[in-house]
Amino acid sequence: MSRFVLITPDVSFDARLRQAVAGGLQGGVQTFFTTLLPADPHELFASLDQEHPEVLVLGPEVPLDEALRFATVLNVGFPELSVIIAAEPDPDFLLHAMRAGIRDVASPHSDPAQLRVLLERASQSFAHRYRATAPQQAPESNKGLVIGVFSPKGGVGKTTIATNIAIGLGKVAPMSVVIVDLDLQFGDVASGLYLDPEHTVTDAVSPAASQDSLVLKAFLTVHPGSIYALCAPPTPVDADEITPDQISRLLEQLSEQFQYVVVDTAPGLPEIGLAAMEKCTDVVWVSGMDIPSVRGLRSGLDILRQLDVLPDTRHVVLNMADAKTGLTVQDLESTIGAPVDVSIPRSRAVALSTNRGIPVLQEPVKDPATKGLNRLVERFNPAWREKSQRKLHRRVVV
Template identity: 75%
Template sequence: MSRFVLITPNADFDGRLRQAVAGGLQGGVQTFFTNVVPAGPYDLLAQLNQEQPEVLILGPDLPIEDALRLATVLDVQVPNLMVLLASEPDPALILPAMRAGVRDVLSPSAEPNQLRVLLERACQSFANRHRGDQQGSVENQKGAVIGVFSPKGGVGKTTVATNLAIGLGQLAPMSVVLVDLDLQFGDVASGLYLNPETTVTDAVSPAASQDTLVLKTFLTVHPAGIYALCAPASPVEADFITPEQITRLLEQLADEFQYVVVDTAPGLPEVGLAAMEMCTDLVWVSGMDIPSVRGLRSGMEVLKQLDILPEGRHVVLNMADPKCGLTVQDIESTIGVPVDVSVPRSRTVTLSTNRGTPVLLDAKKDPAAKGLSQLVERVSSNSRANGPRSSHRRVLV
């Protein structure tokens, strides 16, 4: 069985791809030297003796429309297959490619070492999906829904949510969607420097709720390889979005993505509570000040009384400063649970937020980035798709 299948008339690209595989990847490459795209998965599998590869590379020098049409069909009928597109980098191509289910876009001139990195990433995504299938239940096949919550505003909740989504996207490219459920004043679009044409309002429309393929066309693509579903352009639109619509939306997204990150509004609005009922993990964000710590304690108590606390819990102390008059022990004593991740105060985070470039993309060596990376690792290892949840560990500031 060939682990990688390439369809292209370009012999030079085939040579570099084979060098990439020979340089450290297991499995073989089967190449079809043609510019004719198979009509569908059955035509493709017939040429492969009904054996399914892990990664299919389309192009270069294939008709783009035909390649995207095949990718769309494969995304529905053979969802475990990782489809890559080799084409000249064009911003106008990225969105239709991701909507078609393409997992990555490769430069036709990429060197073997660059191709190897992208192939390794695709193989890892294949392994993650295959492992989910082997778990044998519909529930386990669903993606993790991770809510980022704080009763108080101004604690950096959206900064945590955007960086968490970016970090998970680096682990699972094109398998992460960030949903902004601060429906009146959400900042995900500005935090990612996006100008979305569609928003949550479109995503909960009857057409989208009945057809996931329609829903995916309303997602906005970020260059880092994640999707975003941004808040409505007008706060007035929030009044027309119901908790039932949000429940259905998150159900659909969890069926399609490995990770669904939800940036909730401050407080406990009905839409936020509906989202929390869908969450497999909840990231609690607190600043290092008495009002936000007390607010977090109250929020935890309310959710406990409502019996909608998800199993996965990750307490993040954001903008941590040992000179502020509080200690981690003070905070833990107040909220009654351990602090899991500490993100130190950093000017770099403020600058990255103002530029719309998450710190995990822009300044990975910054101390705050290290704390955010720890959160990404913790959430990914604790998600239901990756096995048992780890225990809480005390952090020091």
């Protein structure tokens, strides 16, 4: 049985793909040495040695326009099938590939090890989607993590934390991460990622997008860090018409399409933020190392406990930690009534990266703050969560 189907006249690429499969993947490869794609997917399926494959690879020399057309048709009729295309990862092409429902883009020159990683990821995506379409499967099983980043007070580096989480997760699951800026009036995700988005949250909550996830995907902005972004409206006035119900629907849709949805929120607990929190699987609480931040966090947590809207999985982050401020981690913990999970020291490298619009985790920067940020990102890695589920909260030391 061939789990993988390849269409390409490139014999060298075929050999590398077969090496990738032979290097540890189950199943075989069926190759069609041609540049022609059928008008109807059923024509392809009729030629296979099984009813439907798991992964279809459109290799080098297949015309890209035809490949995008065929992938779009497959995405509508056979959404569980994972499609990989071999092409140079140009940002404009990545956007078109995402809109067509393509799972991954591989370089035509990828070696077997690189191809194996893509095939493993595509197979996992097929398994998730296939289970989701099975009648006996609960619909929640296919949803990704929704990670909300919150703080009752502004000025604690919440957006910096959110953008670095997204970039870090983009390395774990390339093109399976989207960051959403729900600070609708004064959001900084666009500047934090050095983006000039054509579309924003306003477009993403329109009736057309809320009814069709393909339309919604067209409103996302591709970022070079292998993630997507949905930025805040350009002016505060544009945010006035967006409702909590629309935000709930938006996060529901995105969680069905992406492995990770990172949500940056406005300071405090506005209605939009509470609506987002109800959809979050994980909440990251960010506090600075100052008394107003700590007291604000305690008040916010107390209110949310009373409202019973706190997700089970929370992560308390002490940002810009500095032992010279007169406060200790133990002071913060005793005040908020919860342990600090990750401490990120004050860092000039982080401040510089924020001003440049390039998150510090996007580049190989050696800095104590990057270690803390990487520890935070690791908490959302399925392998780490499974291994550490009984030790989710550990004491940190500044």
